[in-house]
Amino acid sequence: MVAHVGLISLSVAFPSMHCLPRLGFTKRRPFAMAALSDDPVQEWILTEGKATQITRISPVGGGCINLASRYDTDAGSFFVKTNRSIGPSMFEAEAIGLDAMYKTGTIRVPKPYKVGPLRNSGSYIIMEFIEFGASRSNQSVLGKKLAEMHKAxxxxxxxxxxxxxxxxxxxxxxxxxxxxxxxxxxxxLGFQLKLARDQYGDSTIYQKGHRLIKNMAPLFEDIVIEPCLLHGDLWSGNITSDKDGEPVILDPACYYGHSEAEFGMSWCAGFGGSFYNAYFEVMPKQPGFEKRRDIYLLYHYLNHYNLFGSGYRSSAMSIIDDYLRMLNV
Incomplete structure (x- = not known):
């Protein structure tokens, strides 16, 4: 989802997303140990993080959901996201997803270190800070590494x-x-359709969408679907490279699903021929891939409709209508 925050400002924005970076921290002097009881983030960094001083806190732009900061210390740098409006559950889920991807030993993701509540209200996540390179990730390497993650x-x-x-x-x-x-x-699909009906009173897309759900089984005939670990929200703002040029993926919405569902945000990811060629060398293309592609785009178009409004309804509705005609239902 294109409103997610990354580790460093990626200078990637879509005008219709209405998301602006939130830059709320100013540079500060090194923190003394006396401040530990006031800030659990500093407390972890200065104890379990093995730092003796925090030399700088600098804001990191790129998202509109959380506040992101880089903590530089004498033990290295840490990346921290905070949110004053939510409890730790969202960050806990993110950490579990990052950890699952990290443990595959395939594509690079930031290693999560700590999740917890902030004082008074809100929550935080501390993770590995990755120094990004100047260029986007190599498409063929990205495709190969992503396929390796799905396979592992x-x-x-x-x-x-x-x-x-x-x-x-x-x-x-x-x-x-x-x-x-x-x-x-x-x-x-069903969850997003219910949101659209409840939020917008959109009974048309709800009813047509459920007709598709009830009749979409032929799209999956003659294939074996194994539960693969998916990033779940793979668009260009969640893809970058480290200083060595190796691909890095961020801000997951992980689950185990059909590998092809990973391409549901391809309309915002810029995947090219070299990406798919490299991917399918590791995870061979299954029969009917092209006819199933849009069913996975539909989930994310519906999500954007629910998050950002009617500008995305026509794309979702067009996919539904096309499938209803294709399936003759």
Whole structure:
């Protein structure tokens, strides 16, 4: 979801997203240990983070949901996100997703260190600070590494995730299911359609969308769908490279799902031919990939409709109508 925040300002924006960086911190002098009881972030950095002093705190732009900062210390740098309006559950889910991707040992992601509540209200997450390179990630390397993550990250529990999380600021339900079509229909498309009906009174898209859900099984015929670990929100603002040029992915909305669902934000990701060629060398393309592609775009168009308004309704409605005609229902 394009409103997510990254580790460093990516200078990537879509005019219709209405998101501006939130730059709220000013530079400060090194913090003394006496301040520990007032700030759990500093407390962790100056104890478990093995720093003896924080030399600088600087704002990091790029998102509109959380406040992001870089903490420079004598033990290295840390990346910190805070939010004064929410409890730790959102950041806990993010940390679990980052940790799951990190443990595959494939594509680079920031290692999460600590999640907790702020004093008085709000929450924070502390993670590895990654120095970004000057260029975007190499498309073929990105495709290969992403496919390696999908191949390595498997679940014996089926489709879902240990916790619910968010895609942008929208709740994402991850209750386990052994049936991908049921999971995707209920917890992805169905959930978004209900939001649209409840928020906008849009009974037309709700009814047509549910006709599609009830009749979409033929799109998945003659393929084997394994639950793969997905980033879940892979658009250009969540993709970058480190100083060595290796791809880095950020701000996940992880779950175990059909690998093709990872391309649902491709309209905002800029994936080219070299990306897909490299990806399919590791994870071979399955029959009917092209006819299923838009069913995965639909989830994210619906989410953008619910988050940002009617500008995205026509794209979602067009996909639904096209599938209803294709399936003759």
């Amino acid at each position: 990250g498997k679940s014996e529990k089926g489709f879902g995730f240990p916790v619910d999380n968010t895609v942008g600021s929208t709740p994402q339900i991850n209750t386990w299911s052994s049936d991908w079509i049921q999971f995707y229909g209920e917890h992805r």
